[in-house]
Amino acid sequence: MNHRRSGGWISSNQQTSPSSSNRDSPTQQNQDTTFKSANSKGRSSYIKRPHKGWSSMGMVEGSGSRNSQDALIDDTSDGQSWPSPVVSSPATTLSNVEVPHNDSAPVNNTSSKLHAGPLEVGEDKVMFHSSTNKIPREYSQAGQDEGILHKSPERCMDRIPQARKASPKRESSCSDHVAGEMPTITPFDICLKKHKTVALKPSLLERNREKRKDSERSMLGHLVLRPGMVHLRNFITHEDQIRIIKECRELGVGHGGFYQPGYRDGAKLSLQMMCLGKNWDPQTKSYEEFRSIDGAKPPAIPYIFEELVGMAINASHDFIRKGHIRNPADAIPLMKPDICIVNFYGQSGKLGLHQDKDESPESLKNRLPVVSFSIGDSAEFLYGDDRDADKAEKVELKSGDVLVFGGESRLIFHGVPSIVKDSAPKFLADEADFRPGRLNLTFRKY
Ligand SMILES: O=C(O)CCC(=O)C(=O)O
Numbered sequence: 001m002n003h004r005r006s007g008g009w010i011s012s013n014q015q016t017s018p019s020s021s022n023r024d025s026p027t028q029q030n031q032d033t034t035f036k037s038a039n040s041k042g043r044s045s046y047i048k049r050p051h052k053g054w055s056s057m058g059m060v061e062g063s064g065s066r067n068s069q070d071a072l073i074d075d076t077s078d079g080q081s082w083p084s085p086v087v088s089s090p091a092t093t094l095s096n097v098e099v100p101h102n103d104s105a106p107v108n109n110t111s112s113k114l115h116a117g118p119l120e121v122g123e124d125k126v127m128f129h130s131s132t133n134k135i136p137r138e139y140s141q142a143g144q145d146e147g148i149l150h151k152s153p154e155r156c157m158d159r160i161p162q163a164r165k166a167s168p169k170r171e172s173s174c175s176d177h178v179a180g181e182m183p184t185i186t187p188f189d190i191c192l193k194k195h196k197t198v199a200l201k202p203s204l205l206e207r208n209r210e211k212r213k214d215s216e217r218s219m220l221g222h223l224v225l226r227p228g229m230v231h232l233r234n235f236i237t238h239e240d241q242i243r244i245i246k247e248c249r250e251l252g253v254g255h256g257g258f259y260q261p262g263y264r265d266g267a268k269l270s271l272q273m274m275c276l277g278k279n280w281d282p283q284t285k286s287y288e289e290f291r292s293i294d295g296a297k298p299p300a301i302p303y304i305f306e307e308l309v310g311m312a313i314n315a316s317h318d319f320i321r322k323g324h325i326r327n328p329a330d331a332i333p334l335m336k337p338d339i340c341i342v343n344f345y346g347q348s349g350k351l352g353l354h355q356d357k358d359e360s361p362e363s364l365k366n367r368l369p370v371v372s373f374s375i376g377d378s379a380e381f382l383y384g385d386d387r388d389a390d391k392a393e394k395v396e397l398k399s400g401d402v403l404v405f406g407g408e409s410r411l412i413f414h415g416v417p418s419i420v421k422d423s424a425p426k427f428l429a430d431e432a433d434f435r436p437g438r439l440n441l442t443f444r445k446y
C-alpha cells in the first residue's frame with residue numbers, strides 16, 4: 001500500500017508520477033459545516049493508540065488528554081432527505097470578492113440534471129458552453145466588474161476546447177448522461193488583474209528547493225498540536241506561494257474551476273471551492289469523477305503540489321522524530337494525494353466545524369493524513385474532539401503554513417470561524433495580484 005512504501009514517492013529527491021485516480025465507489029458519510037453544538041454518539045470503529053509520550057515532551061500545544069475516539073464519531077445531524085440540487089447563483093461576479101455567509105441566500109433550484117460543456121480561455125474572454133442546445137455564455141474579462149454576459153450560439157461539441165491551451169493538465173468533458181438547463185458558473189479569479197503565468201526557471205526551482213531544505217532543517221516554530229497533528233510554520237517558500245497562487249488562479253477560472261457551493265437545504269458555503277483529482281460534492285458528501293453541478297472533470301493535481309505534500313509529510317516526520325518518536329510514519333502515515341479541495345475565503349469567509357470523513361474506508365482506516373496549505377490572509381483555525389466551537393482549541397494559520405493531521409487526529413473536528421483581515425504578506429499582492437482573502441488547499445487520498 002502507498003502509505004507503507006518506505007523510501008517511496010515521498011522523498012523530495014525522487015520524481016513521482018502524477019496522481020493516480022482511485023475509482024472506488026464513494027462513501028456516503030456525512031459532513032456538517034455549521035458551528036452549532038451537536039450531540040455526538042461516541043461511536044468509533046478505531047482503536048486508540050497510546051500517546052507515546054508526546055505531551056510529556058513539551059511538543060504538544062493544548063490538551064494532550066483528548067480522547068481520539070471521541071473524534072471518530074459518526075455525524076448524524078444531517079440525515080434528512082434533501083430537495084433538488086442547488087446551483088451556484090449566476091449573479092456571482094468576479095468583483096464579488098466577499099463571499100457572504102448567508103444560509104438563507106436564494107439559489108437557483110433546477111429539477112433537471114445540470115451539465116456545462118468545455119470552457120474556452122482566450123486572451124480576453126472566458127466562455128462556458130452548454131453540451132445541449134442551451135445558449136452558452138461568454139464572459140468578457142474586460143466587462144467582468146459590470147458582469148457583462150455575451151451570448152454565443154455555439155455548442156460545446158462544435159468547439160476545440162481551448163482551455164487545454166491555457167492549461168494542458170485541464171481536461172474538459174461533455175458527459176452524455178446529463179441533459180437540460182445549464183448552470184452558469186461565473187469564473188472566479190483569485191487574482192485582481194490579469195497576471196501572466198510565468199514558468200519558473202529550473203535554477204529558481206532549484207533555489208527554492210534549497211531554501212525549503214534550510215527551513216526544514218531549522219524547523220523554526222513547528223508545533224505538534226496533538227498526536228498526529230503537526231503545524232509546520234512558514235513551510236512554503238515565498239516563491240512557491242506565488243507559484244501555487246498562479247496555478248490555482250489558472251485552474252480556478254477554467255473548466256471545473258471555482259464556484260460557490262451550496263448544500264441541499266439551500267445554505268451556501270461562505271467560500272469559493274474547486275476540486276482537483278476528484279470532485280467532492282457537498283450535497284451528497286461524497287466524491288465523484290465528474291462534478292454533478294456542471295459535469296466538469298476536476299483538473300489533475302499539479303505535480304509541484306504533490307511534491308510539496310510529500311515534503312511536508314517528511315518534514316512532519318523529521319520534526320516528531322525530534323520528540324523521540326522512533327516510527328513517525330505510525331503517527332502520520334505516508335500519503336500520496338489523489339484529491340485536493342481548494343478553498344478561497346473572502347475576508348468574511350468561514351467554514352463550520354466538520355470532520356473530513358468522506359474519503360474511502362481504507363484511507364480512513366489507515367488514518368492517512370490530510371495535508372493543508374494556507375496562503376494569503378491568516379485564518380483562525382479551530383480543532384477539537386466534537387462540533388462544539390466553545391470547547392475547540394484555536395491556532396492561527398498564516399500564509400505559508402502547512403497543517404498535517406493524520407493518525408490519531410485524522411478525524412478531528414475542525415473549521416475556520418474567521419479570516420484575519422489584511423494579514424496577508426504584501427508580496428502576494430505585489431507579485432501575483434492576489435486578492436484579499438485566503439487560499440487553502442487540503443490534500444487527501446481517496
Ligand atoms: O481552510 C481550512 O483551513 C480548512 C479547510 C477544510 O477543512 C476543508 O476543506 O475540508
Ligand SMILES: [Fe+2]
Pocket residue numbers: 354355356414442
Ligand atoms: Fe476539512
